[in-house]
Amino acid sequence: MTAPEPIPLHGGRHSDRTVGHGPPGFEEFFREYWPMVRRYLVWLEAELSVLDDAAQMTMVSAYTYWGRVSQMDQPRGWLFKIAGQRLQDAREARRRNGMPADTETLHAQLAHPDPIAASDQRLDILAATRKLPRRQQEALALREQFGLPYKEIAQIMGAAPATVRAHVHQARQTLKEMLGDETQEGADA
16 A cells, blocks of 8 residues: 655645545645635735745644544634644744744845835735734734634634634734824825
């Protein structure tokens, strides 16, 4: 008996060949949840290679625990929790290897930002979101991007629903202040 081929998930692209050799139902699962996991990680990480590594490790975890995952009614919460853990793992691996893993360092290293991307309001919001504390980023992404109820977010984050509400509220307030200041500065110029 030969082992199934590894699932090359890096880079956000996949084909029938890359996921078609897994256990029954995994290909459909992958197609449904891979974009969702990447979208969640985009909210938390600026460096594409880090978020790709975390997304890949998340789906490998789902593959590894497929017997359990395939029985879940709503695996989304489990995936988001694992994705957050794998993101920390990917950042730590980069740090151990002497590579910058924090978004401030990465942004500082960009010599020529793309003027079109800089003018895109959605990217401005995303950039501002990345300046929030990690727990606020996570809570806000799960609430705003995926519309999860506070109770489910609390389970994913391992926190009380009231704490999640506070994180989301604080994140919204901070973003309002940050983005409001940028808008006023632009109007004054």
